[in-house]
Every structure is written in C-alpha cells, then in structure tokens.
Amino acid sequence: MNLVVPPITPELNKDLSVFLAGSIESGVAQKWQDKVIEELSEENVTLLNPRRLSWDASWEQKIDNPVFKEQVLWELEALEKADMIIMYFDKNTTSPITLLELGLYARSNKLVVCCPDGFWRKGNVDIVCEQYGLQKVNSLEELINEVKKKLE
Incomplete structure (x- = not known):
C-alpha cells in the first residue's frame, strides 16, 4: 500500500488509487480512515487520505x-486523479x-457511499445515490470490501 497525505503531491502509479472522502470533523468524527489504511495495508493500492497530519484547527x-488553500487544492486534485472514491x-x-x-462526484462513476442511519442528511444522501445510480453500502467494513473487490 502507498499512502499519500497532504501536502505531498498525489503521484499515482499503476495501482488502484482510492480517495478517502468522508467525515473528518476533529474531536467528533471517528478516525475511520485509520481502519481503512490498516485493512488495506497489504494490498497493491494507493490511498489518498486528506486527513492532514499537521492540521491546525x-x-x-x-x-x-x-x-x-493548499489543503483544498490538494483534495480537489486527489479527487480528480483517484480511480475510486469511497465516502463515509x-x-x-x-x-x-x-x-x-458527493455533489461534485455523483456523476463520476467513481463513488461508493456509506451513510449510516442517524446521519442528519441521510435522506438527501440516499436520494442523490438513487438518482445517480451510486453504489451504497451499509457499513465501513462493506466499504473496505468494495475496495478489495475492485482489486481482484
């Protein structure tokens, strides 16, 4: 596995590249990206993780x-370059x-979305996914499994 975090420029090789889109809110959001990284550590994949190690709130x-601005531009570039975007x-x-x-990439054919019950705008997310034929899964584990399937 190759892990790329900002501000390192996302240089991609032939491996599947996956952008880790999703909740990051410091002190509130679980560090779900860490679980994805751990579960895919032995795979031939490049993970583009926007969770900046040196972030200052x-x-x-x-x-x-x-x-x-550098952070936002890094994320936009990484989203564009990624082969797959998993969203939690x-x-x-x-x-x-x-x-x-979600709105920017709903038509990209790159998204797999996990939006559990209890998310305050789950209805909106579900409707966007239905309208644009986006793949939805029910758990973080299923999201990770979708990356593994893509690697096969």
Missing part, C-alpha cells in the same frame, strides 16, 4: 490563507465538505 478557512458519513457529524464532494 485555528487556521482561517479563507482563500487568502496559503496553507488552507459519520452519523455524529454534519460533514458539509463531504456533502459538497
């Missing part, structure tokens, strides 16, 4: 903040950026 989220909505979060990414 005090950074102003404005276009003229160079570190914040933690029911304890609001995940506005994940909802934005």
